[in-house]
Amino acid sequence: MSTDLLISIIITVVGASTPILIAALGELVAEKSGVLNLGVEGMMLTGAVIGFAVAFVTGNAWLAIAAAALAGVLVSMIFAFLTLSLSANQVATGLALTIFGTGFSALFGQGYTGRPIALFGPLFPAELATHPTWRVIFGYSALVYFSLVMVVAVWWFLKKTRAGLILRAVGENDVSAHSIGYSVIGVRYAAVAFGGAMAGIAGACFPLLLTPQWAERLTAGRGWIALALVVFAAWRPFRLLAGAYLFGLVMTLELYAKAAGGRFSILPSEFWAALPYLATILVLVLISLRGRQSNAPACLGKPFLPSN
Amino acid sequence: MTKLNRRTLMKIGGAGLVLPVLAGRAFAQSEPLKIGFMNVGPKDDNGWTFGHYTGMLALEEHFGDQIETTFVESVPEGPDSERVLRELAQQGNKLIFATSFGFGDYVLKVAQEYPDVIFEHATGYQRADNVGTYNARFHEGRAVLGTIAGHMSQTGKIGYIGSFPIPEVNMGINAFTLAAQKINPDIQVQVVWLSTWNDPAKEADAARALIDQGCDILVQHTDGPAALQVAEERGIIGGFGQGADMSAFAPNTHLTAIIDVWGPHYIETVQEVMDGTWVAEDSWPGLAEGEVVIGPYNEKVPEDVVAAAEAVENGIIDGSIHPFTGPIVDNMGTERVAAGETVDDAGLWAMDWYVQGVTA
Numbered sequence: 001m002s003t004d005l006l007i008s009i010i011i012t013v014v015g016a017s018t019p020i021l022i023a024a025l026g027e028l029v030a031e032k033s034g035v036l037n038l039g040v041e042g043m044m045l046t047g048a049v050i051g052f053a054v055a056f057v058t059g060n061a062w063l064a065i066a067a068a069a070l071a072g073v074l075v076s077m078i079f080a081f082l083t084l085s086l087s088a089n090q091v092a093t094g095l096a097l098t099i100f101g102t103g104f105s106a107l108f109g110q111g112y113t114g115r116p117i118a119l120f121g122p123l124f125p126a127e128l129a130t131h132p133t134w135r136v137i138f139g140y141s142a143l144v145y146f147s148l149v150m151v152v153a154v155w156w157f158l159k160k161t162r163a164g165l166i167l168r169a170v171g172e173n174d175v176s177a178h179s180i181g182y183s184v185i186g187v188r189y190a191a192v193a194f195g196g197a198m199a200g201i202a203g204a205c206f207p208l209l210l211t212p213q214w215a216e217r218l219t220a221g222r223g224w225i226a227l228a229l230v231v232f233a234a235w236r237p238f239r240l241l242a243g244a245y246l247f248g249l250v251m252t253l254e255l256y257a258k259a260a261g262g263r264f265s266i267l268p269s270e271f272w273a274a275l276p277y278l279a280t281i282l283v284l285v286l287i288s289l290r291g292r293q294s295n296a297p298a299c300l301g302k303p304f305l306p307s308n
Numbered sequence: 309m310t311k312l313n314r315r316t317l318m319k320i321g322g323a324g325l326v327l328p329v330l331a332g333r334a335f336a337q338s339e340p341l342k343i344g345f346m347n348v349g350p351k352d353d354n355g356w357t358f359g360h361y362t363g364m365l366a367l368e369e370h371f372g373d374q375i376e377t378t379f380v381e382s383v384p385e386g387p388d389s390e391r392v393l394r395e396l397a398q399q400g401n402k403l404i405f406a407t408s409f410g411f412g413d414y415v416l417k418v419a420q421e422y423p424d425v426i427f428e429h430a431t432g433y434q435r436a437d438n439v440g441t442y443n444a445r446f447h448e449g450r451a452v453l454g455t456i457a458g459h460m461s462q463t464g465k466i467g468y469i470g471s472f473p474i475p476e477v478n479m480g481i482n483a484f485t486l487a488a489q490k491i492n493p494d495i496q497v498q499v500v501w502l503s504t505w506n507d508p509a510k511e512a513d514a515a516r517a518l519i520d521q522g523c524d525i526l527v528q529h530t531d532g533p534a535a536l537q538v539a540e541e542r543g544i545i546g547g548f549g550q551g552a553d554m555s556a557f558a559p560n561t562h563l564t565a566i567i568d569v570w571g572p573h574y575i576e577t578v579q580e581v582m583d584g585t586w587v588a589e590d591s592w593p594g595l596a597e598g599e600v601v602i603g604p605y606n607e608k609v610p611e612d613v614v615a616a617a618e619a620v621e622n623g624i625i626d627g628s629i630h631p632f633t634g635p636i637v638d639n640m641g642t643e644r645v646a647a648g649e650t651v652d653d654a655g656l657w658a659m660d661w662y663v664q665g666v667t668a
Binding site: 015109212215 | 349350352353354358381382467498499500501503504506507508509510511512513514516517518520521523532533534537538541556557667
């Protein structure tokens with residue numbers, strides 16, 4: 001395999017992994033606070049269509065990302081109000097949010113089909129990325145670096161800050177956190193909003209980074225992969241990074257292996273198509289073989305009803 | 309002598325009661341014919357489903373108030389489609405178009421339950437008393453594209469993004485490859501199967517994978533323009549629109565397009581249903597009937613290549629060229645079609661092999 005091809009594969013893997021990683025990081029924080037939001041796919045689609053619309057109208061990718069994040073926050077607040085303030089069932093409400101986001105994005109996006117936009121260009125000046133090797137480091141758009149910075153930021157927030165400790169306490173034992181005076185509902189609202197913002201940005205990655213168009217259901221189920229990755233990564237940010245890139249790698253390798261034809265034809269193409277699922281099963285088996293308890297936040301998915 | 313008792317009186321009364329009902333039913337027939345469309349993608353996919361949507365608009369324009377249409381989008385090819393079909397039938401749709409291959413089994417099942425509803429299944433092959441099938445000879449258009457690719461490819465490697473290895477897609481791949489090899493016998497076609505009709509990010513990544521491995525022309529048999537956009541971004545020689553003109557997405561790379569024109573078929577079918585002359589049969593027109601149309605050529609396509617492409621197009625229209633004329637050898641080395649023979653429609657519908665030069 002030539003170096004050029006290897007570099008091309010790496011660049012495609014990074015592109016495929018980035019939206020999944022961003023969405024999963026947001027969901028990780030929400031789940032750490034004890035809220036299971038199954039609406040990631042719906043929030044991503046909302047972010048994707050709003051991001052596309054703003055990029056189309058203003059031509060400014062930064063504005064598009066900000067608008068996508070804001071749109072993600074707004075729809076996540078519907079979920080937060082229903083599940084946190086009204087104690088509705090989180091699973092049902094999350095699924096409803098996905099259906100809502102799918103429908104809303106289709107309706108809102110009607111005027112934007114058949115209209116291409118420009119891709120969000122690399123963050124660093126092109127001179128830095130002239131050599132192929134440097135392209136692997138400096139050749140990406142700002143969203144890619146953002147996703148990597150956020151992995152560290154989320155880890156640092158949860159592990160090293162007081163606010164992160166409170167958030168984890170709320171997710172592990174809401175009654176205790178409440179009894180020593182923390183606002184369980186307030187913390188969870190903030191965590192859900194963060195999840196919404198990240199899902200919105202992840203959605204905007206599709207038109208800005210991957211395929212500069214709007215099409216209905218543009219995210220094609222990546223939100224569900226992000227949800228699964230949070231469990232897969234046992235709620236740990238760095239493992240999430242590894243998981244997202246493993247998924248991106250497997251998804252991309254499938255395509256490159258098929259495109260290479262002859263050289264890989266010893267393995268049938270169905271094998272490559274099944275590889276992401278085989279990898280999932282393998283990792284889940286490895287995790288359970290280590291015999292550790294699931295790292296799930298103890299209050300995940302449970303409504304908090306303070307008994308005053 | 310008729311005995312007039314309570315029982316016979318009731319019969320007369322009963323007939324009197326039934327009459328207005330019958331009249332009512334006769335009256336109901338002049339109410340709009342309700343027509344349902346069930347589609348695998350969104351109408352805004354800029355491709356396949358958009359083509360059917362345009363066909364429905366032509367239908368509405370032609371019949372006006374005489375019809376009432378429902379267009380259901382993004383129905384997965386699975387048990388969900390059965391539910392949608394049943395709902396459409398229950399809502400009083402008397403004619404239902406199911407516009408994707410994978411709906412076939414469910415169409416047949418629901419059609420049995422609603423014998424008075426007429427079903428038309430696009431790209432399908434299974435028929436019943438109230439189930440007809442229709443399709444377009446896209447592979448004829450693919451032969452024209454192959455002619456262009458054979459002339460213009462410099463690396464001789466062509467990337468082909470396929471959805472599922474079903475006969476409809478296979479005959480497109482083969483027709484394209486045979487036509488390209490007539491111009492340049494060394495043409496190699498590399499197929500990447502995606503197992504989806506509509507996942508733009510995956511289509512784009514497949515396009516990247518093919519271009520990274522030396523393909524300088526891309527063809528796709530999925531429903532959207534994602535691959536063309538990558539082709540434009542990378543600046544390769546070209547790609548083609550599928551289902552609709554996609555030049556807006558790739559002004560420098562979109563060489564031409566195969567455009568589906570479903571309107572005339574829909575108008576004809578609805579007229580037959582209204583006249584009561586509809587019968588369950590297969591309709592499979594192509595370039596000659598104007599159901600498959602080749603779009604405008606990009607200015608970067610040299611004049612002699614346009615002329616060669618038009619010669620193939622006209623040859624197919626007047627019948628002097630058949631896209632599958634032997635000798636044809638498959639990619640395992642077996643002769644599939646003897647010299648001078650052609651593949652008939654049944655053979656096309658059973659196509660599960662690829663011609664020499666295809667890696668799939």
